[in-house]
Amino acid sequence: RKEVEQDPGPFNVPEGATVAFNCTYSNSASQSFFWYRQDCRKEPKLLMSVYSSGNEDGRFTAQLNRASQYISLLIRDSKLSDSATYLCAVNRNTGNQFYFGTGTSLTVIP
Amino acid sequence: EPEVTQTPSHQVTQMGQEVILRCVPISNHLYFYWYRQILGQKVEFLVSFYNNEISEKSEIFDDQFSVERPDGSNFTLKIRSTKLEDSAMYFCASSQTSVETQYFGPGTRLLVL
Numbered sequence: 001r002k003e004v005e006q007d008p009g010p011f012n013v014p015e016g017a018t019v020a021f022n023c024t025y026s027n028s029a030s031q032s033f034f035w036y037r038q039d040c041r042k043e044p045k046l047l048m049s050v051y052s053s054g055n056e057d058g059r060f061t062a063q064l065n066r067a068s069q070y071i072s073l074l075i076r077d078s079k080l081s082d083s084a085t086y087l088c089a090v091n092r093n094t095g096n097q098f099y100f101g102t103g104t105s106l107t108v109i110p
Numbered sequence: 111e112p113e114v115t116q117t118p119s120h121q122v123t124q125m126g127q128e129v130i131l132r133c134v135p136i137s138n139h140l141y142f143y144w145y146r147q148i149l150g151q152k153v154e155f156l157v158s159f160y161n162n163e164i165s166e167k168s169e170i171f172d173d174q175f176s177v178e179r180p181d182g183s184n185f186t187l188k189i190r191s192t193k194l195e196d197s198a199m200y201f202c203a204s205s206q207t208s209v210e211t212q213y214f215g216p217g218t219r220l221l222v223l
Contacts, residue, residue, distance in 0.1 A: 031209055032209045032210070034211060038153075041199070041219075042216070042217075043201055043214040043215060043216050043217050044153060044201070044214050045214070046211050046213065049211060087152075087153065089212075091208075091209055096141055096143075096158050096160070096165060096166060096205075096208035096209070097143070097155040097158055097166050097168070098143075098145075098153075098155065098212055099155070100145075100152050100153040100154075100155075101152065102151070102152040103152065
């Protein structure tokens with residue numbers, strides 16, 4: 001079973017739409033969770049950390065469900081500039097490598 | 111805002127040659143990492159480095175690979191005797207602690223011919 005799984009998409013949504021991505025992780029000992037954004041042929045850039053209580057940053061909301069072992073990312077009022085691949089990353093408490101999902105591709109259409 | 115830098119941005123090499131990829135992590139970070147991403151695939155962990163030694167490595171990081179922190183600022187990945195399948199984007203990352211956010215450099219695109 002893969003450490004981290006994501007629906008690769010693609011998600012094609014109109015401007016202004018709300019879109020949600022989920023990411024499941026297999027190891028219950030996982031400790032830290034992150035969403036990264038990756039533009040084509042660029043490095044992953046941190047979008048937000050995911051805390052147990054959930055957190056919000058402007059149009060972006062991240063949530064963690066430990067019982068079901070998934071994290072989610074909600075994007076409200078999608079902008080054209082949100083078009084990118086969204087990667088979830090998970091870190092266990094026994095090591096310091098990040099396990100990345102394959103990424104979910106989002107295209108926001110005018 | 112401090113950032114991770116990497117050189118070169120692109121490297122083309124012949125199969126069997128050695129390459130050294132260079133990284134300058136964020137200055138107050140203590141943990142350093144190398145990842146790679148083959149075109150169209152996910153980001154894969156290679157190795158982590160802390161306190162001047164490897165703290166974790168993946169199955170990909172075999173004897174062909176080595177890392178070094180030759181001075182107080184640089185962190186290098188050496189690939190000996192490159193193979194065609196080593197062609198990928200190599201990202202360096204750094205973090206303050208082992209569980210906090212890892213910040214990625216812009217990557218080195220390696221092409222092995």
